[in-house]
Amino acid sequence: MRKMKESKTKKTIIKLENVWKIYTMGHVEVPALRGLDIEIKEGEFVALMGPSGSGKSTSMNMVGCLDIPTKGRIFLAGKNISHMTESELAQIRGRKIGFIFQQFNLIPTLTALENVALPMIFQNTTKEQRMERAEELLNLVGLGDRINHKPSEMSGGQQQRVAIARSLANDPDVILADEPTGNLDSKTGDSVIDFLTNLHITKGKTIIMVTHDAHVAESAERIELLKDGRIVSTKKGKHHKKHE
Amino acid sequence: MKLDYLLYAFENVKHKKMRSMLTVLSILIGIMAIFALVSFGQGLSSYINDLSTQMGTDKIMIYAKGVGAPGTDDTFKILKSEIDFVGKVRGISEITGMYASVVEVEFNKQKKYAYSVGLSQGKEKAMIEEMINIKVDEGRDLKEGDKMKVVLGDNYRIPEKIFKKPVKVGDIIKVNGVDVQVVGFYEPIGNPQDDAQVYFTIEGMETLLPAKKDRYDYAIARVNPDMNPQEVAKRAAEKLRKYKGQKEGQEDFYIQTFEQMIETFTTIFNVLNGVLVLIALISLIVAAVNIANTMYTAVLERTREIGIMKAVGAKNFDIAMMFLFEAGLLGAVGGALGIFMGYLIARLGGFIAANAGYSLLYPIFPAWLIIGCLLFSFFVGALSGLFPAIQASKLKPVDALRYE
Numbered sequence: 001m002r003k004m005k006e007s008k009t010k011k012t013i014i015k016l017e018n019v020w021k022i023y024t025m026g027h028v029e030v031p032a033l034r035g036l037d038i039e040i041k042e043g044e045f046v047a048l049m050g051p052s053g054s055g056k057s058t059s060m061n062m063v064g065c066l067d068i069p070t071k072g073r074i075f076l077a078g079k080n081i082s083h084m085t086e087s088e089l090a091q092i093r094g095r096k097i098g099f100i101f102q103q104f105n106l107i108p109t110l111t112a113l114e115n116v117a118l119p120m121i122f123q124n125t126t127k128e129q130r131m132e133r134a135e136e137l138l139n140l141v142g143l144g145d146r147i148n149h150k151p152s153e154m155s156g157g158q159q160q161r162v163a164i165a166r167s168l169a170n171d172p173d174v175i176l177a178d179e180p181t182g183n184l185d186s187k188t189g190d191s192v193i194d195f196l197t198n199l200h201i202t203k204g205k206t207i208i209m210v211t212h213d214a215h216v217a218e219s220a221e222r223i224e225l226l227k228d229g230r231i232v233s234t235k236k237g238k239h240h241k242k243h244e
Numbered sequence: 245m246k247l248d249y250l251l252y253a254f255e256n257v258k259h260k261k262m263r264s265m266l267t268v269l270s271i272l273i274g275i276m277a278i279f280a281l282v283s284f285g286q287g288l289s290s291y292i293n294d295l296s297t298q299m300g301t302d303k304i305m306i307y308a309k310g311v312g313a314p315g316t317d318d319t320f321k322i323l324k325s326e327i328d329f330v331g332k333v334r335g336i337s338e339i340t341g342m343y344a345s346v347v348e349v350e351f352n353k354q355k356k357y358a359y360s361v362g363l364s365q366g367k368e369k370a371m372i373e374e375m376i377n378i379k380v381d382e383g384r385d386l387k388e389g390d391k392m393k394v395v396l397g398d399n400y401r402i403p404e405k406i407f408k409k410p411v412k413v414g415d416i417i418k419v420n421g422v423d424v425q426v427v428g429f430y431e432p433i434g435n436p437q438d439d440a441q442v443y444f445t446i447e448g449m450e451t452l453l454p455a456k457k458d459r460y461d462y463a464i465a466r467v468n469p470d471m472n473p474q475e476v477a478k479r480a481a482e483k484l485r486k487y488k489g490q491k492e493g494q495e496d497f498y499i500q501t502f503e504q505m506i507e508t509f510t511t512i513f514n515v516l517n518g519v520l521v522l523i524a525l526i527s528l529i530v531a532a533v534n535i536a537n538t539m540y541t542a543v544l545e546r547t548r549e550i551g552i553m554k555a556v557g558a559k560n561f562d563i564a565m566m567f568l569f570e571a572g573l574l575g576a577v578g579g580a581l582g583i584f585m586g587y588l589i590a591r592l593g594g595f596i597a598a599n600a601g602y603s604l605l606y607p608i609f610p611a612w613l614i615i616g617c618l619l620f621s622f623f624v625g626a627l628s629g630l631f632p633a634i635q636a637s638k639l640k641p642v643d644a645l646r647y648e
Contacts, residue, residue: 066555067642086640087559094557105552105645109255119556121248166556 010041019072032058034229047217050226098167102179106151113147119169137165157188253570268578274528275582283607303502306463321459335476340368341460350418360442362449383413383428398432436601532628539632551644560637567633575625
């Protein structure tokens with residue numbers, strides 16, 4: 001794994017080509033993305049950074065296959081997803097992408113274990129497989145003793161760790177984190193970032209993080225700065241541990 | 245996979261206990277009413293079926309036109325000559341006239357009114373027994389030549405039912421002021437009128453009420469086994485009408501096969517029961533609207549959850565199925581409880597009816613009724629949840645995730 005990652009011929013996992021997203025509000029057309037071009041290679045840790053209104057959320061929706069562009073093309077693992085149906089996108093999301101949200105977005109009525117097992121329900125897995133893997137993942141994020149707790153019985157940091165475990169459920173190639181530290185204090189936030197970095201290094205996961213926080217963004221290998229719906233600059237992250 | 249939808253639905257139903265309970269209650273009431281009504285309907289139709297099999301399908305009844313039961317209206321009678329005439333109609337193998345009258349019965353200084361019949365004890369006795377369909381289970385039956393002797397219905401030997409003191413075999417009672425001897429009792433029939441009847445022989449009734457002689461209140465005839473009873477009844481009616489010189493539609497008598505009689509009764513009962521079931525169905529429609537409302541609220545409340553599930557790979561179909569199962573579950577739980585409550589109510593109703601003397605009104609609970617009610621309530625629930633489920637499945641993940 002490591003060998004392949006360090007070879008010069010890294011495969012492209014996600015590519016956005018001249019992507020436009022235009023929202024219509026009443027009679028006014030509001031472009032959120034204006035010709036966004038990004039290419040992300042397998043095993044990269046990329047931060048999409050920008051102020052609010054820069055198109056961060058929209059670009060994350062595009063990268064995460066949650067929405068399709070008005071114009072332009074999006075490739076996921078070489079496949080054009082720009083014109084796929086809702087259900088096709090759902091299948092791809094479920095298998096290829098793990099989501100981590102600012103609001104944690106756990107299902108309140110389900111336990112930690114059931115939340116982590118949720119993405120596997122929509123793939124072909126048996127209940128035993130799901131429960132075994134979910135428990136394994138909760139152990140991995142250090143919540144092996146909280147598997148039967150509901151989200152409301154856990155702290156913010158714990159909830160976000162459950163969300164991280166959930167994002168890994170179907171062993172996706174890409175982890176997409178949308179402001180993962182936004183609702184956490186800085187200490188807890190740092191530990192979440194450490195965890196993501198660790199996933200990137202040890203498991204070779206591609207990590208795409210959307211943030212407005214420059215300090216958080218510095219943990220990535222590469223920082224893409226968004227403004228007015230397109231990339232305005234690219235730089236290397238200062239604190240990325242892989243390079244230390 | 246399917247089981248997981250159910251588990252999720254179950255969690256959600258459990259989570260909103262109060263709301264789920266109210267929704268379940270609304271469907272419970274409808275199913276309870278339907279279950280109880282249909283179980284009584286089934287009980288009665290099985291009783292009627294048994295009755296017509298036991299009585300046989302070869303009997304024809306001839307009634308004098310009048311208001312109320314035979315014997316309560318003296319305007320029209322069937323004369324002996326008319327009975328002899330019908331007896332000669334092709335296809336009729338035997339016929340006998342019967343008397344019926346309301347009489348005053350006195351025992352131990354207590355007076356009561358009762359319905360009394362005078363039945364032939366001669367060669368037609370077998371046919372009459374098939375019709376009455378009950379046996380004397382204490383004392384002896386009437387026999388030809390008995391005059392001032394009677395057999396009584398079951399209720400006379402039960403203390404406080406008709407008379408304070410129970411009547412015993414051998415006791416003397418007064419009928420219309422005349423002393424008669426009780427020789428036996430019939431087994432119970434199951435309704436308070438029939439169980440209070442006083443049975444005379446034809447001769448006994450003629451002695452007691454001489455004005456009745458040869459003026460019968462009704463008659464029963466048997467049809468040849470190789471003939472169609474309905475056709476024979478029709479032919480007999482037509483011939484008797486001409487014999488009496490009456491115009492069609494203005495006859496002062498009815499001739500019906502026993503089956504037709506039962507059918508008339510069954511039809512009336514079915515219409516009554518049908519109306520009640522219809523009312524219960526309306527309450528189910530209200531329940532369906534209630535479930536739909538609950539599910540629409542649930543979709544709104546869980547918009548964000550729907551977004552999350554879509555983000556982690558749920559297809560539109562998965563989401564729709566989850567909500568359908570939840571609505572179906574609400575329906576099925578309401579149905580199961582409704583069946584249980586309906587069972588208790590039907591049992592209680594049967595118990596009350598039996599105590600009031602109507603032991604022929606008893607509910608039965610066939611398996612198809614239970615399974616049918618359960619499936620029906622599930623489908624009513626699922627159907628009510630259909631539109632909310634489709635609405636939920638069509639939510640865009642991006643919008644749903646942003647929903648606060």
